[in-house]
Amino acid sequence: MKKLKMVTTVLLVSLSLILSACGTSKTGGDGGKKTLRVVTDAAYAPFEYQDKGEVVGFDIDFVKAVAKEAGYPVKVEHVGWDPVFIEIEGKTADIGVSSITITPKRIQTYDFTVPYFLSKNEILVPKGSPIKSAKDLEGKKIAVQNGTTGQEAVEKLFGENNDKLKKFDNNNLAILELKKGGVDAVVADNTVIETYVKNNPKDDFVFIEDDGTFEKEFYGLLLPKGSKLKAELDKAVNKLLDNGTYEKLYEKWFKIKPDIKILKEQQ
Amino acid sequence: MDFRWDLIVEYAPLFLKGTLLTIGLSIAGILIGTVLGLFIGLGKMMRKKLWALPFKWYINFFRGTPFMVQILLIHFAVVPAFLDTTNAILAAILALSLNSAAYVSEIFRAGIQSINRGQMEAARSLGMTHGQAMKYVILPQAFKRMIPPLGNEFIVLIKDSSLAALIAAPELMYWGRAMQGQYMRAWEPYLTATVIYLVLTLSLSSLLSLLERRLATE
Numbered sequence: 001m002k003k004l005k006m007v008t009t010v011l012l013v014s015l016s017l018i019l020s021a022c023g024t025s026k027t028g029g030d031g032g033k034k035t036l037r038v039v040t041d042a043a044y045a046p047f048e049y050q051d052k053g054e055v056v057g058f059d060i061d062f063v064k065a066v067a068k069e070a071g072y073p074v075k076v077e078h079v080g081w082d083p084v085f086i087e088i089e090g091k092t093a094d095i096g097v098s099s100i101t102i103t104p105k106r107i108q109t110y111d112f113t114v115p116y117f118l119s120k121n122e123i124l125v126p127k128g129s130p131i132k133s134a135k136d137l138e139g140k141k142i143a144v145q146n147g148t149t150g151q152e153a154v155e156k157l158f159g160e161n162n163d164k165l166k167k168f169d170n171n172n173l174a175i176l177e178l179k180k181g182g183v184d185a186v187v188a189d190n191t192v193i194e195t196y197v198k199n200n201p202k203d204d205f206v207f208i209e210d211d212g213t214f215e216k217e218f219y220g221l222l223l224p225k226g227s228k229l230k231a232e233l234d235k236a237v238n239k240l241l242d243n244g245t246y247e248k249l250y251e252k253w254f255k256i257k258p259d260i261k262i263l264k265e266q267q
Numbered sequence: 268m269d270f271r272w273d274l275i276v277e278y279a280p281l282f283l284k285g286t287l288l289t290i291g292l293s294i295a296g297i298l299i300g301t302v303l304g305l306f307i308g309l310g311k312m313m314r315k316k317l318w319a320l321p322f323k324w325y326i327n328f329f330r331g332t333p334f335m336v337q338i339l340l341i342h343f344a345v346v347p348a349f350l351d352t353t354n355a356i357l358a359a360i361l362a363l364s365l366n367s368a369a370y371v372s373e374i375f376r377a378g379i380q381s382i383n384r385g386q387m388e389a390a391r392s393l394g395m396t397h398g399q400a401m402k403y404v405i406l407p408q409a410f411k412r413m414i415p416p417l418g419n420e421f422i423v424l425i426k427d428s429s430l431a432a433l434i435a436a437p438e439l440m441y442w443g444r445a446m447q448g449q450y451m452r453a454w455e456p457y458l459t460a461t462v463i464y465l466v467l468t469l470s471l472s473s474l475l476s477l478l479e480r481r482l483a484t485e
Contacts, residue, residue, distance in 0.1 A: 143435070146444055146445060146447075146448040147447070147448030147449070147451070148448075151448065151449075155449075160449070161281060161442075161445060166355075166435035167435060167441070167444070167445055167448065168433075168434075168435055169432075169433055169444075173339075173433070173434075176343050177343075177353055177434075177435070180343055180347040180352065180353045181347065181351060181352035181353065182347075182352055182353030182354070182355070
């Protein structure tokens, strides 16, 4: 979903560029445990967002835990989506964390740690719905959030801008439409859907996974190409996956259990 | 700045579809809103304070709360209460009509009250009833004065109809946003929509000034 960020960010890029150009702190110099500069685009709750000016979220807690495990102090800064990549490429920051999907294209320019998060689309339907898989969505009315991978997935299956597809401003409105009977299903990110099902048992909704149809995306911590930190951070990520810290953080933010096995399989 | 004309060409049929719906929503909103607004305006002018009160609060509510909230409320609460399902186009028409009725009613009241008291008194002394005097003497004169503020209101209504995109009514702005969501490009869809809205509002204002000239007595 993150790769299809709202265009508003794009509109701010020119400004951010100027700001990042004058605001880069010195992170050069090696040896010792220097403070790592972590950059993010804090506009994607609950992964990273600003709570009264402070950058918080699952990603932020996670990157702090990873750095602690590796023995580094960190300083997290909100810089915006495109500047995250510019700073990491220019090595003016050490780690980028912003629900960044690991893609073959990005691997050409950057390094990633081992994956720390699985993101895929799922289907939300009322209990007892005849829809059991993505195939059953054919001919049904579907609500999605505009500009997301959920929308992309549905359009790939049933054609772009087809009549049965309703695009909403955000997932809450799409789910509300389902609740009021305006559509038969919602397609959105697994965390969104599973958290909703878990937190709203009265609605009697269930989520449907269809791994054969919906592609899996994995998030990684973004590092400069050839970063010396990669080995250390990979070890720390694995430690957190193994010792239950990751699960604790995941449950704290999403109220559901993570699928750690699938993350390990990717390594 | 590179500007992808090809994307606009690709989306042109959808923009056309959206424009037609925008025009439909606006016409429905203007017509229903105007009729409803006339009654609410007359209601608010009733001499019995208690009877005028509901009309007064109708205006207070629809004028005093954000249209965005009204459209969401109507779509997700009011329409499902009656139909048991949502209907974006119906909700958009309802929201536009109810909202514009509040503004139109005040325009009517201003128009009617701007006519000199002597007109009503003269009509009544000729033997007309209050209703007749209203219909044949006051309203025709008042209507002429209402055209410019009504024109304002109708233009605002056309632009406000873009908020129907929020509830996924496939009007002009909806397709603009869909295009933006698909291609991650802001200016092609939004500037296209802007030009179309401008054409729509310009056509409306030229229609209104034509009407104004027709009704001119001097």
